[in-house]
Amino acid sequence: MSTGNGYSSLQVAYTLLEHGPASHMKLQKLTFIAYSAHLYNGFLSKAETVSLLNEEPVCYKYGPIFPSMYRILKPHGKKEIVPPGSDEGAVSFSVPTSHRETREFLNDIYQQYGACTDLELSTMCHMKDSAWERFAHNRKYLVGENETIPENYIISGYRSLIKGHM
Template identity: 35%
Template structure:
């Protein structure tokens, strides 16, 4: 199974769901995080080439942050490039599983704004909250949220949905 960069998944959200208002950076971070977590609930290997880090406003993919930071809170309308003179990376349409997940994530979380999604990732019992509590709510630089913790949390949520 191919792995994608966080930017490729964010760009796929933009290409498929941005509309004329676009999607702001923080919301893209949270949508990519939910795609990462839900993928791990059902698959043994991560969908992305990097895992989320523990940041003040929730789980963040640092490479995605670096690429989108200049947009601040403005809506991003079009897929973004990681480097000049290249095409913006996206998840190929032929990857039915990943595209299906991205569309499912949009259906489940797309109606929420950035701050609501951030609050949801901070809720008691979430991977971010558990890891933040272990660190006395300090956010050490480059502290990865363990995949096992993310997987376990999303598997529990998947079981609850199945029941």
Template identity: 30%
Template sequence: MSYSPAIVANAVLTRANQRGIFISHLKLQKLVFFTHAWCLAILGEPAVNERPEAWEFGPVFNTLYYRLKERGHERIREYIESVDATTNAFATLVPSPADDRFWRILDQVMDRYGTFTAAQLSTLSHEPGGPWEQARLAGQAVIPDETVRLFYEGKLQ
């Protein structure tokens, strides 16, 4: 159950559109990260098949950044198209509706974090002792999944 950042981002956008939530590039990055983090903590599996990087404003999925960097702080309304491996055509892809575990966690993430601003989410992703801070202090460019999993599992207890 690991998806590209674009596919997880499309799932976040789907839920945001259903709920009337404003999503900017920065906010989308953080919601994808929190979805990834809680999937690791609850399911023991990553939601995203790319590791987040420890950038200045928190965890960032590099490929998602380069696809959306021109958007700035504006609202993202369109879904991200990817190449569908079965048809070899561009398509708007989201996780399968049959992936109940993913969608349940995403819904919990949207319930908990969806109404926060991008700045608030960035602050939350900089939590003292959190995965982003651990990676930055260790001089790591990439935040290891194990670091993310252990930190968010600790929040469950």
């Protein structure tokens, strides 16, 4: 269904940070929702699409995460993270501004879910029939840190998420 290399999870997270500071957890959940929505939209169009991200989410004991983002943002703990281009002269790590379609897509995700708290987003990502809940439940919640959540779980989980969020 999805092919090719997309953006890093950090590029997507930093693009979402352009809307304002957010916690590591909120960035993980918003990035997972964006990844899920992108897969779901590709599924609906029945066309091969380029993957939004160059990595897949894994089923971590506390929910779906992107390992590379986790390693880099974990030191922030629960503190809010500010956009990395906010210091004058700083290098931007966001999705390039010339990639308008992707940036508009991420803006739409933020408009739909950005007002939610990190705990509300976490609840959405853990609700019954979510990708994480189904995958973890099938393993009796004995999940490792490197088990990729399959695309079919993510697509059906996103379908449940949008039904619950409407």
